[in-house]
Amino acid sequence: MDASHSLWLFFLLTLGIIVLPGMDMAYIAGHALQSGARAGLLALGGIVAGGVVHxxxxLSGLSALLMLLPGAFEVLLWAGALYLGWIGLQMLRGAWQGWHAVPAPLAAAAAPAPVATQSPGRIFLSGMANCLLNPKAYAFMLAVFPGFLRSSERGLAAQGLLLGSIIAGNQIAVYGTVLLACLGSRRWQREGGRGAVLLSGVMGLSLVGLAVGTLYSAVTRPA
Structure with missing residues (x-):
């Protein structure tokens, strides 16, 4: 296959996977809705950094080794599910507090209730952990990524850097769009009530649901 066509195919494959709603998207949306642009950008940066680590x-072969170790993938499933559920519960807790902080008759006229925010470093590192504990990311990197590493035009390191840049670019484009939409929702909240708080709660429920689904996959996965 022509190298340029191969890169376009990789671009489309990664774009299609990143566009699908998942734990990374929900993490960014939750922080943007609860804490604003800075928190959303830090969450996005952490997710992209996690993709670079993947x-x-x-490239180092550690990902393949991890998948081959007995029980390693199950550990990833459980760790990712528990961490995902914890983040979802934190979002639900913040949404609950935000909903009850302002009396209903005054909600439309009042500014959004402040939500306790995490430190910038914690948001960024949690974003990395969110990406690195995603078992689907490991499956994608093992099933798809190696097939595009060989190139007659570039060495392994240069090709890996190029593919990593495509992944990061797609993450920034897709998740950046989600971030902008969530910031628009925050403005809607300031103008018309508790909309962003409600959306943050929906994101929290979605994360908890994803966690339950991941746990179910870990329990029912054939040995």
Missing amino acids: VLLN
Whole structure:
């Protein structure tokens, strides 16, 4: 296959996977809705950094080794599900507090209730952890990524860097769009009530649901 066509195919594959709603998207949306642009950008940065680490792990062979170790993938499933559920519960807690902080008759006229925010470093590192504990990311990197590493035009490191840049670019484009939409929702909240708080609660429920689904996959996965 022509190298340029191969890169376009990789671009479309990664774009299609990133567009699908999942734990990374929900993490960014939850922080943007609860805490605003800075928190959303930090969450986005952490997710992108996690994607870079995934590429480095794959290039070093550690990702394949991790998948081959008995029980390693199950550990990832459980750790990712528990962490995902914890984030979802934190979002639900923040949404609950925000909903009850302002009396209903005054909600439309009042500014959004402040929500306790995490430190910038914690948001960024939690975003990395959110990406690195996503078992689907490891499956994608093992099933799809290696097939695009060989190139007659570039060495392994240069090709890996190029593929990693495509992944990061797609993450920034898709998740950045989600971030902008969530910031628009926050403005809607200031103008018309508790909309962003409600959406944050929906995101929290979605994360808890994803966690339950991941746990179910871990329990029912054939040995």
